[in-house]
Amino acid sequence: MKKTLKDFDFKGKKVLIRVDFNVPLDGDKITNDDRIVKSLPTIKYIVGKGGTVILMSHLGRPKGQYVESLSLGPVAKRLSELLNCEVKFIADKKVVSEEVIRAVGNLKEGDVALIENTRFVAEEEKNDDGFAKELSKLADIYVNDAFGTSHRAHASNVGVSKYLPSALGFLVEKEVEYIQGAVENPKRPFVAIVGGAKVSDKIGVIENLLTKVDKIIIVGAMAYTFLKAQGYEVGTSLVEDDKLDLARETMEKAKEEGVNLILPVDFVVAGEIKEGINKVTVDFDKMPVDLMGLDIGEKSIELIDEALQGAKTVIWNGPAGVFELSDFSKGTFAIANTIAKLKDATTIVGGGDSVAAIKQAGIEDEISHISTGGGASLELLEGKVLPGIDSIEDKE
Numbered sequence: 001m002k003k004t005l006k007d008f009d010f011k012g013k014k015v016l017i018r019v020d021f022n023v024p025l026d027g028d029k030i031t032n033d034d035r036i037v038k039s040l041p042t043i044k045y046i047v048g049k050g051g052t053v054i055l056m057s058h059l060g061r062p063k064g065q066y067v068e069s070l071s072l073g074p075v076a077k078r079l080s081e082l083l084n085c086e087v088k089f090i091a092d093k094k095v096v097s098e099e100v101i102r103a104v105g106n107l108k109e110g111d112v113a114l115i116e117n118t119r120f121v122a123e124e125e126k127n128d129d130g131f132a133k134e135l136s137k138l139a140d141i142y143v144n145d146a147f148g149t150s151h152r153a154h155a156s157n158v159g160v161s162k163y164l165p166s167a168l169g170f171l172v173e174k175e176v177e178y179i180q181g182a183v184e185n186p187k188r189p190f191v192a193i194v195g196g197a198k199v200s201d202k203i204g205v206i207e208n209l210l211t212k213v214d215k216i217i218i219v220g221a222m223a224y225t226f227l228k229a230q231g232y233e234v235g236t237s238l239v240e241d242d243k244l245d246l247a248r249e250t251m252e253k254a255k256e257e258g259v260n261l262i263l264p265v266d267f268v269v270a271g272e273i274k275e276g277i278n279k280v281t282v283d284f285d286k287m288p289v290d291l292m293g294l295d296i297g298e299k300s301i302e303l304i305d306e307a308l309q310g311a312k313t314v315i316w317n318g319p320a321g322v323f324e325l326s327d328f329s330k331g332t333f334a335i336a337n338t339i340a341k342l343k344d345a346t347t348i349v350g351g352g353d354s355v356a357a358i359k360q361a362g363i364e365d366e367i368s369h370i371s372t373g374g375g376a377s378l379e380l381l382e383g384k385v386l387p388g389i390d391s392i393e394d395k396e
């Protein structure tokens, strides 16, 4: 058992909380604030107990460099509105420095502050010990409430735990309890839907899911690596060429395990990712060489709807297309509506972008559990130990 917030006295303490504020953006506009909203119980609890809160998060993938459009400024503003109090944004491109440590030292009991995007420094993703130690100087206690990042082993969620007493936050506790509970002895048929754009990250998960689920439906950019692996043309679609063997092995294993691995049978293709661009729907074996797949087609929507009928447990991560553009959103919203109508089913939808799609479709009340983690919830489902959780202190 890991230590939780209830195991600490926060009075007069500085508390460094790793949150997952990796929210979907349109320019500097936050298109879905679910991850911020779900961090509020932990923040409010610690403030209520007389602690000072210092928040840290990544945003996007700036790859160790300062990228203005990925500054956490807009997030600090949104958090201020949600908390109805000022959130001090301590914006240093180096994330932590003498000045940041000094500014944090000046915070008062009950203050809430946010430091800059941890991925602005290359040391973050290397889980660099020196960077982790610098971060730890900001506080007396470390709390991990970044469920969506808990499958990563980075300095701000794993490294830092070595230098401070540590606890899990309420969000991580709640997510793990719900997801593990639902998938331990799942009501069957159990169906997983995997899509989105993080193909190289998530394709390995599929093989491990084969021993857990009855059906796997593959959508989004993930589909093209599987198509290409079978020798089909995929045009300019997003493909992971070094994962073709893995895709072939996964399809073989699905056969051996008797798991129905379902791929889309038609796609909406276009020349580029742009609203209003010419688009056409083609069968899976007729992809034009100069166009890219950006959504699933009508036949696939029907096929997936059928495959989901009667499902009693469904886990979905990764949109079926580039749903941010209405031209390529039909497949994602169709799947959302099918899941929303399933009777007596436990439905879990996870991932920063998938949750944004669910909210946009207006069906969030019909889903059993909306998870802040995409990759994290899939890895939990695989039965993996998540490093961000594992690194927290055990209860005595």
Ligand SMILES: Nc1ncnc2c1ncn2[C@@H]1O[C@H](COP(=O)(O)OP(=O)(O)O)[C@@H](O)[C@H]1O
Residues within 6 Å of the ligand: 195, 196, 197, 198, 199, 219, 220, 221, 238, 293, 294, 295, 317, 318, 319, 320, 321, 322, 323, 324, 350, 351, 352, 353, 354, 355, 373, 374, 375
């Ligand atoms: N065919 C496709 N080509 C390119 N991008 C896609 C395609 N289908 C889905 N996407 C993109 O995938 C992104 C989400 O992927 P991902 O981050 O893996 O999901 P989540 O955040 O739900 O875990 C969305 O921004 C969407 O536009």
Ligand SMILES: O=C(OP(=O)(O)O)[C@H](O)COP(=O)(O)O
Residues within 6 Å of the ligand: 020, 022, 060, 061, 148, 149, 152, 198, 350, 351, 352, 353, 372, 373, 374, 375, 376
């Ligand atoms: O958005 C996230 O994951 P998700 O897209 O799987 O939901 C997390 O913040 C992790 O981000 P990362 O995949 O860049 O490490």
Ligand SMILES: [Mg+2]
Residues within 6 Å of the ligand: 351, 352, 353, 354, 374
């Ligand atoms: Mg995402």
